[in-house]
Amino acid sequence: MKAWLLILIMAAGAARAEGWPIPDWQVDKRDVDWQAVDAYVFPPRTASARSGIRSDALLIIRDGHIVHERYAAPTTASTAHLTWSVSKSVLATVLGVAQAEGRFQLKDAAARFYSPMQAHPDVRLVDLLHWASGLDWQEDYEYAPLKSSVVAMLYTRGHTDMASYTAAHAAVAKPGERFLYSSGDSNVLAAALRGMLDPGAYADYPWQALFTPLGIGNAVWERDGSGTFVGSSYLYLTARDLARIGLLMQREGRWADRQLLPASWVTFNRTLFSQAQAIPGEANPGGHWWLNQPRKGSAVPWPDAPTDTYAALGHLGQALYVLPKQKLVIVRYADDRDGSYSHNELLKRVLAALAKEGA
Structure with a gap:
C-alpha cells in the first residue's frame, strides 16, 4: 500500500468527530x-x-x-x-464477551463445556478458534458434495446436531498443529458456548451479550x-x-x-x-x-x-x-x-x- x-x-x-x-x-x-x-x-x-x-x-x-x-x-x-461464514467471526465476537465475563480461557479444553468432545480431550478452545482442531474435515460445497463434511453437516445426516456430528470425526492431526478450515470447528464452539452458560440463558445470549448493546x-x-x-x-x-x-x-x-x-x-x-x-x-x-x-x-x-x-x-x-x-x-x-x-x-x-x- x-x-x-x-x-x-x-x-x-x-478533523471528523468520532461518531456512533x-x-x-x-x-x-x-x-x-x-x-x-x-x-x-x-x-x-x-x-x-x-x-x-x-x-x-x-x-x-x-x-x-x-x-x-x-x-x-x-x-x-x-x-x-x-451472512454465511461471516457468522463465524460474529460468533467469535460473542465469545469475546463471554471471556470478558470470565466464562472461559482460551486454553480450556473444549470437552469442559461440550461433553462429546471428550473423545478429543486435547482440543482446546483456542484450537477451534484457529480452525486447528485436528479433526478430519472436508469443507467443499459445490465441487465435492458427496464427500463434503460441511454439506452433510448442514443438510443431511449432521443437521440435527451439528456439533455432535463434528465431534464424531476422527483426529488426523494433533490439535493446534495444522490449519484446516472447518465449519464443524465453529459449530463445536457454538455448542461450547452453551455449556458456559446457566440453563435457559443460551437462546438469548447473543442478543444480551452483543446485539442489544450494539x-x-x-x-x-x-x-x-x-x-x-x-x-x-x-x-x-x-x-x-x-x-x-x-x-x-x-x-x-x-x-x-x-x-x-x-x-x-x-x-x-x-x-x-x-x-x-x-x-x-x-x-x-x-x-x-x-x-x-x-x-x-x-x-x-x-x-x-x-x-x-x-x-x-x-x-x-x-x-x-x-x-x-x-x-x-x-x-x-x-x-x-x-x-x-x-x-x-x-x-x-x-x-x-x-x-x-x-x-
Whole structure:
C-alpha cells in the first residue's frame, strides 16, 4: 500500500468527530466520487447470468459515519441478509464477551463445556478458534458434495446436531498443529458456548451479550435440531447492523463509553495463526477472523490494502472488512457466481476514491 495514499486518507478524516450509530448511523455527505467503486461492485446484472460479480449491498463507514451506501433489488437497508461464514467471526465476537465475563480461557479444553468432545480431550478452545482442531474435515460445497463434511453437516445426516456430528470425526492431526478450515470447528464452539452458560440463558445470549448493546434489532440466527446456534453459517443481519460489529472491532472493542470486548480479545482475533500455510491471494487465519498479514516468505494477500486490514468472510462473496488506521469499515453482501470477485480490487478502489477526496 503506497504511503502517500494512506496519509491522504488519514488526513482527510483527521478533523471528523468520532461518531456512533446511537441510535442510527449518521451520514457524511462529503463529495467523494464512488463511480469506480460502483462500476466494479455493481456491474450490469441479468436474470440469466450464471457467472460474474453479483453484489447485493455495499456499505462504507468512515469513523462511524456512512460515506457510501448502495443496494441492488430486492436487497434494501432493512434486509437481514444471510451472512454465511461471516457468522463465524460474529460468533467469535460473542465469545469475546463471554471471556470478558470470565466464562472461559482460551486454553480450556473444549470437552469442559461440550461433553462429546471428550473423545478429543486435547482440543482446546483456542484450537477451534484457529480452525486447528485436528479433526478430519472436508469443507467443499459445490465441487465435492458427496464427500463434503460441511454439506452433510448442514443438510443431511449432521443437521440435527451439528456439533455432535463434528465431534464424531476422527483426529488426523494433533490439535493446534495444522490449519484446516472447518465449519464443524465453529459449530463445536457454538455448542461450547452453551455449556458456559446457566440453563435457559443460551437462546438469548447473543442478543444480551452483543446485539442489544450494539443496537442490533433485526438479527436472526438459526439453530440446529439440538437447539445449538449454527455458528458457522446461518446468521442474518442487515448491512448496517453488521457494520456495527465492524465498528466495535475497529475501535478495539469499545462501544461508546463501554468496553464491550477486551482489547486483548480483539488483538487475539487479528493475530496470525502461525501454523497456517499461505495460499497466494487468500487472507490468512487469525482467531476466527481473516488477516491481510503475510506469512514469512509469502506476499501480502491483498497488496493494495494495509497489512493490518482484517475481515470476516463468507460464501458467495459476503464480507466485512476493517481497516483500523483508516477508520474504515466496509460491508459487502453478494451472490457471486464464480471466483472473479477480488477483495484486493474492491479495497484498492475504495482507498483510491477516499484519497482523491483528500487531495
